[in-house]
């Protein structure tokens with residue numbers, strides 16, 4: 425079939441909207457009509473050329489929701505008409521990783537996914553002249569139709585709005601999951617969140633759900649304060665307004681250091697501050713942000729010797745086929761909020777404008793509706 429997609433032809437250039445060829449689903453695969461997709465900072469990171477796995481031409485996008493159109497041979501858990509959320513972290517329920525309760529990082533298709541191809545080593549997308557186009561994070565939600573492995577689709581209830589629940593495909597689950605699954609934040613905790621964007625706000629929302637007493641938000645952009653406060657931030661710190669040492673300021677503000685801190689910026693200097701503002705003896709710092717190729721984190725080992733813990737989280741530690749339908753239920757039951765964070769709704773041909781607004785700090789989440 426033919427479908428319309430925003431194609432990233434090369435790093436650092438705006439995407440181009442074009443008709444592309446899409447081959448049908450092979451064994452174990454599913455054809456999905458994407459109804460809506462969020463724009464995550466990680467898409468921008470890959471488009472910029474900073475992603476060591478970034479390869480072009482590719483169809484980016486990994487925060488979508490849609491409807492099953494056709495299933496390939498052997499697919500048993502989905503049928504046409506099912507509503508689904510694509511999973512860049514799939515859940516095969518069979519690999520060593522899925523069978524280990526300590527991780528959500530299913531490895532069943534990770535190698536081919538990182539190369540931008542389906543598990544059989546080929547792409548389903550191509551230009552009209554036949555040139556192959558790569559998949560991205562196994563999802564490629566910047567295409568109106570896409571093909572995914574069955575294990576990379578969470579089946580969700582049919583009454584949930586696509587233009588909101590697409591955000592559960594990355595940002596919502598990552599932020600809330602970092603609190604609940606990775607940090608396992610306890611009632612009464614004092615916490616610091618660096619970066620009040622599409623991920624950091626969901627960390628804040630997760631901290632409020634977990635019953636944190638203090639939620640300090642740190643961002644260079646003061647326009648984020650209103651939204652962060654609405655979601656539960658109790659204190660705001662703009663590093664530009666701090667005289668002297670930011671870490672010392674945060675340690676004092678939290679009465680000795682954070683029980684839990686979170687980096688949602690992707691900046692390795694911020695990651696160091698996040699670790700070092702954690703409480704001596706027990707503070708844990710969770711890295712969520714994705715740093716550019718070649719970037720490295722550093723701190724004095726003494727910071728760890730004296731009891732601080734550095735952790736990371738991908739997709740908030742969530743097992744997608746199991747957890748994502750539950751998070752959609754939370755949204756529908758009003759346990760979590762999504763709508764205010766979706767500040768802009770765009771058409772596909774406005775997608776580059778969406779990334780410009782992200783760069784300018786004008787949006788929280790932009791969502792493209794097909």
Ligand code: NAD
Pocket residue numbers: 464465466469594595598618619620621622623624642643644645648663688689690691694711712713714715737738739740782785788
């Ligand atoms: P975003 O652009 O919406 O938000 C980033 C925020 O960080 C902005 O508010 C910005 O003002 C702030 N910021 C930037 N530099 C800062 C600094 N030095 N100090 C304080 N604040 C600063 O991005 P997002 O969509 O929220 O994504 C955040 C990060 O999380 C990105 O690196 C993204 O790639 C990553 N991410 C990781 C996962 C995962 O599974 N680990 C999932 C999604 C996104």
Ligand code: AHE
Pocket residue numbers: 464466467475476477478513529534594714738739
């Ligand atoms: N490809 C990059 C790393 C990108 C990365 O860390 N991706 C996160 C999800 S970000 C979603 O917005 C992730 O889940 N990583 C785990 C994985 O297996 O990809 C690089 O540095 O090579």
Ligand code: ZN
Pocket residue numbers: 464465466467486487594595
């Ligand atoms: Zn993302």
